[in-house]
Amino acid sequence: MSDIARIKSLLRAIPDFPKKVGGILLLFVPRMSLLTPEFSSLLVSFRVSSFKTANAYDLTTLSPSSFSIPIDIFPIFQDPLAVETIVTNIVHHILSNGLPKIDVIVGLDARGFLLGPWIANRLGAAFVPVRKAGKLPGETIKVAYEKEYGTDYFEMHRDAIKTGQNVIVLDDLIATGGSAKAAGELIAKHGGKTVKYIFLVELSALKGSEKLDAPTYSLVQFED
DSSP, X not given: OOHHHHHHHHOEEOTTOEEEETTEEEEOOOOSTTSOGGGOSXXXXXXXXXXXXXXXXXXXXXXXXXXXXXXXXXXXXXXXXHHHHHHHHHHHHHHTTTOOOOOEEEEETTTHXXXXXXXXXXXXXXXXXXXXXXXXXXXXXXXXXXETTEEEEEEEETTSSOTTOEEEEEEEEESSOHHHHHHHHHHHHTTOEEEEEEEEEEEGGGOGGGGOSSOEEEXXXXXX
């Protein structure tokens, strides 16, 4: 088994993990080959009766591409060799693909924090967290971004990145690309330059990478 195949084998899809939007309960749409056959059909359940502002959402516009499946990456961290494989793979990719010297690794709230400091340390770079609004002390810069079910906000410390610094954005997964795009906007507001977006997992069918202002790299891709 190859290193990447081994990493992929440690990922778990949780298709029945619920997510609430107001009073709506959304069961995520299975789109990937790692799901078992019993979850191969569309699973969207609406609990509209308790949703007080139903007119805010046009439920008829929802489609499979509007959703992503919860992917549980935490089994990877029970396997030290798997973690070392991921860190080494990403660092090798950065150093062997003609990128400029990396000054900052930006990790996205919250699973981007798990690998970001390791990779930053290997590169001799700074690590900067991007957090959801209200989570960072001190002065911050904020941007809004659209999620599948509404608007959210990301913040970064005002002095986190200097003008002209080369930055890599790191997260565990890219689906629709909204959160990664917001991170890129924060970096640009600081005068930094995003040279790469790196993800552990990419849901390629959702085409999130097409929204970003720099090339992407992902260790594991799911096409369907």
